[in-house]
Amino acid sequence: MQDHYNNDIHPAPSDRQVFRPEISDTSDRQTAGRSRRQRPFDRFLPYLLLALLLLIGLGAGIGVGYRIWGYEAPYTVNLKAVETPDWIEQKFLRKNIFSRPDVSMREVKNIVIHYVGNPGTSAEANQRYFDSLADQDPEQGGTSSSSHFIVGLEGEVLQCIPVSEISYANAPRNFDTVTIEVCHPDETGKFTDASYNALVKLTAWLCGELELDANDVIRHYDVNGKSCPRYYVDHGDAWKQFLKDVKAALKNQ
Numbered sequence: 001m002q003d004h005y006n007n008d009i010h011p012a013p014s015d016r017q018v019f020r021p022e023i024s025d026t027s028d029r030q031t032a033g034r035s036r037r038q039r040p041f042d043r044f045l046p047y048l049l050l051a052l053l054l055l056i057g058l059g060a061g062i063g064v065g066y067r068i069w070g071y072e073a074p075y076t077v078n079l080k081a082v083e084t085p086d087w088i089e090q091k092f093l094r095k096n097i098f099s100r101p102d103v104s105m106r107e108v109k110n111i112v113i114h115y116v117g118n119p120g121t122s123a124e125a126n127q128r129y130f131d132s133l134a135d136q137d138p139e140q141g142g143t144s145s146s147s148h149f150i151v152g153l154e155g156e157v158l159q160c161i162p163v164s165e166i167s168y169a170n171a172p173r174n175f176d177t178v179t180i181e182v183c184h185p186d187e188t189g190k191f192t193d194a195s196y197n198a199l200v201k202l203t204a205w206l207c208g209e210l211e212l213d214a215n216d217v218i219r220h221y222d223v224n225g226k227s228c229p230r231y232y233v234d235h236g237d238a239w240k241q242f243l244k245d246v247k248a249a250l251k252n253q
């Protein structure tokens, strides 16, 4: 390529002439000879440069668009390092394909609230149910279901799965959501005061740990239209109040 500078359209300064034998001495000799014979190639050089400039422009345009519309900051929360406070009792499920598939969670974007849908059952009974799914025969298929946390009727909180692993509750968003199931005394799905207060506390704590805010807290209904948590789907105002309570709890943390 250096040889182009020695062609007529780029009159060579004398130092080029001195430099020239050096490159001619190498295996470039043949290439150099060819470019001299194909001088018309130089006519295309401006077009080549133009095409190059267009490519650079296109690349820059895509880059800017990516920053404006598609850029996401790298995820910095270390999910494995989240330390569980003592008011949460850890009762992890056995690892199994039906309820604790041992799949790493790379990022948490939302906290999803559910009701257990089985009136009067305790947090412990629901934890046992999720764990019992491990006894199903993988060859036969079966029920897949689980939750990271369960809030009981008395306000007790059980953790079934570490937040660094996925649960099976929020399809198709299992891969980037944390689940909270809440027990309830009757069919309306309304939470007891004890459950409600524990849920606010748990949700606010999770928001703090996972660098989320109340806007990132959603209902199962918001994921896939399921009537869950029923009372807070039927009563949109009660759901809004819940988010306000989480916001207030976050401020007081």
Ligand SMILES: [Zn+2]
Binding pocket: 113, 114, 115, 220, 226, 228, 229
């Ligand atoms: Zn649900």
